[in-house]
Amino acid sequence: MEANTEWIIREIIESDNKELENVLISVMIEFKVPKKGTALRDPELKKMSDAYNHSNSIYYVIERGGKIFGGAGISPLKNSKENICELQKMYFLSDARGIGLGKKMIKRCIKKARKYKYDKCYIETMYNMKLAQKLYLSEGFNYIDKPMGYTGHSSCPVWMIKHL
Template sequence: MVQSKNADPTALIFRTHRPGDMGFITYRHGVIYAQDHGLPANFERDVSRISADFLDTYDPIMERCWIAERDDKFIGSVALVKHKELENTALIRLLIVEREARGLGLGTKLVQQCIDFAREAGYKRIRLWTLTQLVSARRLYKNAGFQIIRTEPQESWGGMPKEEWELNF
């Protein structure tokens, strides 16, 4: 994305992914979720698989990754991908907001990017999953109109219960 000469250099920019972004997103997930939530190294491994799958099967008509930047610095990201098993269903993946950008509504803006794109692409619903301890993320999804459709135990990341959420259009 190109800014004009008169553009505010501190303004928030949303752009699509480019080479190197998916590796950086994986790295930031590994660091932030370990520090903030005590998630183990296998969480980063799983995020790297999600990132690799996105790159391997990327469909620019039906899928997108947004990178949020301020002052040319990464401050967050999210991806919307096709659900591999459910027709007309998208998945929100890889949502992360850097600490210095929290409380500014960036998470809401990133999720709204997904909702708007999903509607334009013709999806009938969006699903996502999160962990019950991620209170801010859960609040963000609820405020966007998502509803919990399933809660289940999971052992992979320290036994925190996993929730699946859905938004229908």
């Protein structure tokens, strides 16, 4: 890959599905995410473009040189009576970490959440994802003491919210 190849953040397309599934799974395995009660069991991993192809949802991928390095998206928080979106499946391969792409991705997702008129943005994560938590805090997320909605991610013990 050429050194000057630019990073691109763009909306997911159907042809991204298989490569993105592999990226997301490999990052979750790298961080020792439990198989039960986490995104590793989400059926939409196989068809991410379909999972975010509905109202008030969007998923972005990070690409460089034609290769996908990660992504993140928002979708309505499942089983919530409030007007809340969830920042979902934000995972990057190591080459895409620590260079500001996470911050750009969050900003893009939050901008879209505001456009969709959400009141809050919720995220669940793992204890050992300390750098991700630091990033979320720097972008205005705060810890909360219990989960919201019902995501099916019972093994994610860290919950955060951002008021939009």
